[in-house]
Amino acid sequence: xxxTPLDNIPNIFQELRASFNSGKTKSIAWRKRQIEQLYKMCxxxxxxxxxAAHADFHRPSAETxxxxxxxxxxxxxxxxxxIDEWARDEYRSDSLAYATMDKCVHPEPFGICLIIGAWxxxxxxxxxxxxxxxxxxxxxxIKPSELASNSxxxxxxxxxxxxxxxxxxxxxxxxxxxxxxxKGDVDHVFYTGxxxxxxxxxxxxxEKMIPVVLxxxxxxxxxxxxxxxxxxxxxxxxxxxxxxxxxxxLAPDYLLCSKKTESRLIPEIAKxxxxxxxxxxxxxxxxxxxVNERHFERVKKLIDTTKVVYGGQTDxxxxxxxxxxxxxxxxxDKVMQEEIFGPLLPIITVNNEREAIEFINTRPKPLAxxxxxxxxxxxxxxxxxxxxxxxxVNDVIFQIAPPCLPFGGVGESGxxxxxxxxxxxxxxxxxxxxxxxxxxxxxxAKRNPPYNQKKTAT
Ligand code: NAD
Numbered sequence: 001x002x003x004t005p006l007d008n009i010p011n012i013f014q015e016l017r018a019s020f021n022s023g024k025t026k027s028i029a030w031r032k033r034q035i036e037q038l039y040k041m042c043x044x045x046x047x048x049x050x051x052a053a054h055a056d057f058h059r060p061s062a063e064t065x066x067x068x069x070x071x072x073x074x075x076x077x078x079x080x081x082x083i084d085e086w087a088r089d090e091y092r093s094d095s096l097a098y099a100t101m102d103k104c105v106h107p108e109p110f111g112i113c114l115i116i117g118a119w120x121x122x123x124x125x126x127x128x129x130x131x132x133x134x135x136x137x138x139x140x141x142i143k144p145s146e147l148a149s150n151s152x153x154x155x156x157x158x159x160x161x162x163x164x165x166x167x168x169x170x171x172x173x174x175x176x177x178x179x180x181x182x183k184g185d186v187d188h189v190f191y192t193g194x195x196x197x198x199x200x201x202x203x204x205x206x207e208k209m210i211p212v213v214l215x216x217x218x219x220x221x222x223x224x225x226x227x228x229x230x231x232x233x234x235x236x237x238x239x240x241x242x243x244x245x246x247x248x249x250l251a252p253d254y255l256l257c258s259k260k261t262e263s264r265l266i267p268e269i270a271k272x273x274x275x276x277x278x279x280x281x282x283x284x285x286x287x288x289x290x291v292n293e294r295h296f297e298r299v300k301k302l303i304d305t306t307k308v309v310y311g312g313q314t315d316x317x318x319x320x321x322x323x324x325x326x327x328x329x330x331x332x333d334k335v336m337q338e339e340i341f342g343p344l345l346p347i348i349t350v351n352n353e354r355e356a357i358e359f360i361n362t363r364p365k366p367l368a369x370x371x372x373x374x375x376x377x378x379x380x381x382x383x384x385x386x387x388x389x390x391x392x393v394n395d396v397i398f399q400i401a402p403p404c405l406p407f408g409g410v411g412e413s414g415x416x417x418x419x420x421x422x423x424x425x426x427x428x429x430x431x432x433x434x435x436x437x438x439x440x441x442x443x444x445a446k447r448n449p450p451y452n453q454k455k456t457a458t
Contacts, residue, residue, distance in 0.1 A: 056148040067121060111187035140168050190427075195412050219253040221252075221366060270325070
């Protein structure tokens with residue numbers, strides 16, 4: 001990957017600032033055109049995107065086609081269908097006291113938005129926020145992750161080919177480029193990645209007092225009640241744990257359930273994995289690998305072979321780690337000390353939902369919390385007694401899909417949210433505008449000095 005020279009970064013900001021100041025991006029027609037082009041890009045180039053991600057981490061084509069290109073196209077359609085309504089001034093009325101004024105919320109773009117992406121969904125995590133930034137009328141700079149370098153290069157090439165280069169640019173590189181961008185003439189930062197780097201990004205944004213959205217990670221727990229449909233539960237957890245080789249921010253990180261449920265669940269998860277990847281996942285085209293040697297080594301070290309009841313095989317040459325289940329896990333185990341971000345599934349046994357709630361509440365607020373049960377009251381009890389970025393009852397990850405729901409974390413798992421209208425709002429400054437009529441002067445006499453008791457009586 002050829003990195004963008006650091007010397008070029010000030011020029012990029014200058015060009016984008018001039019474009020923004022020209023008012024070009026405020027035209028709704030321009031915004032729609034860019035989003036239509038983005039749709040076209042993710043349709044015409046989907047196979048090129050899939051090949052790049054496969055070269056980066058043996059990612060199955062289907063996972064790029066479905067979870068990156070397909071989701072981005074849906075978001076484009078949803079945004080195109082609603083942008084007129086979202087971008088319109090929204091007139092408001094409240095108490096009689098201010099009835100003489102016309103009042104509206106006027107959404108305005110921030111200016112230049114910096115989108116810093118992570119590598120694990122290399123197209124989704126850069127291009128989906130871009131839809132919101134463009135819909136709201138901003139210029140944007142995308143900084144894809146250097147860890148998926150083939151994908152990053154393709155993002156740069158295709159953005160240049162399909163979108164307006166005077167307003168949308170891609171900067172390639174790693175920490176130095178990101179730091180230079182954060183110090184540049186930027187008005188808004190949208191970051192996806194680890195919590196640790198999120199704090200660095202937030203500090204940089206604080207220096208400039210610009211808004212920041214942090215889409216981070218953490219350990220997403222799953223509670224499985226004894227009354228859950230275990231066959232379907234096993235299949236859904238198996239799917240969510242191993243798509244993208246577990247390198248999904250919303251992937252189930254660990255399971256909490258009773259000993260009785262654990263013994264029923266393990267065969268169902270194993271059965272699902274065998275049906276997805278055969279008995280030999282290393283030779284399956286549907287099974288993704290770890291992104292690089294560093295992450296392979298990191299996740300391998302989290303495996304305690306004495307606790308493995310399924311899987312556990314690794315192959316350093318291919319950065320391959322098999323789908324793996326570990327039991328008798330406790331909080332002192334390495335696998336419980338950090339977000340796994342790999343295909344290991346530890347199970348911790350609890351006696352009931354109260355113990356599960358206590359376990360969850362003594363840890364940082366997760367990006368997602370999952371509950372499997374056939375009892376809606378139980379699900380609601382868990383939702384009301386805990387906090388997480390999002391929750392899905394009886395499934396995993398899928399809560400990210402509907403554009404009507406905000407996607408984001410809480411506490412250490414993130415700050416702010418996006419998708420659909422939430423993206424538009426995230427990338428807009430909501431400016432209050434009030435029009436006061438001249439004829440109302442006689443009604444405002446009370447506010448003018450000199451003050452007296454009559455004026456202050458309410
Ligand atoms: P990463 O290594 O790709 O880093 C993310 C971005 O930060 C990259 O563009 C990188 O260049 C930049 N960066 C790295 N170090 C930096 C520094 N010191 N200063 C400035 N910029 C720096 O991604 P990652 O951190 O390996 O991603 C994995 C994490 O991201 C996991 O915790 C995962 O849960 C989280 N994640 C969250 C979401 C979400 O939507 N909430 C999505 C995907 C991943």
